[in-house]
Amino acid sequence: MWQINEWPLRAEAKRVLSGQPVYMASNGIGAALRAIRVREKLSLTAVARKAGISDAMLSRIERGERASPQFTTIAKIAYVLGTSLDEIAHAAGIATAVHRRTPSTAARDIRRSEKLDKLTTHLEKALTLASEAKKSDL
Secondary structure, three states: OOOHHHOOOHHHHHHHHHOOOOOOOHHHHHHHHHHHHHHOOOOHHHHHHHHOOOHHHHHHHHHOOOOOOOHHHHHHHHHHHOOOHHHHHHHHOOOOOOOOOOHHHHHHHHHHHHHHHHHHHHHHHHHHHHHHHHHHHO
């Protein structure tokens, strides 16, 4: 069992255990925002202006120097980048509890399930035949 003093993120752990509010991990979010911005070939200045924040603020968020970026700020940046907060969270390695299911994804999941059922049936038959062949050889 880890002791608080042994945790790599000792200060964060103390803050969690003290009951203080915990904000999103800005390092991961900042890196994710920068990666998406670079992928979309947008300049820092253009994104900052469209989001209504200063260049310096966006730069600090991307470098992880902004300890607790406001949700609305991240949402504005996401809107300008043309991405969702879920995509940013995923790129930052943050698990999200919301999973949207569209008819196409539901249909895909059903097809996968049907394929797995067929595969399971075939494997069970193969195992049965193999065990019967082994018994007849004995």
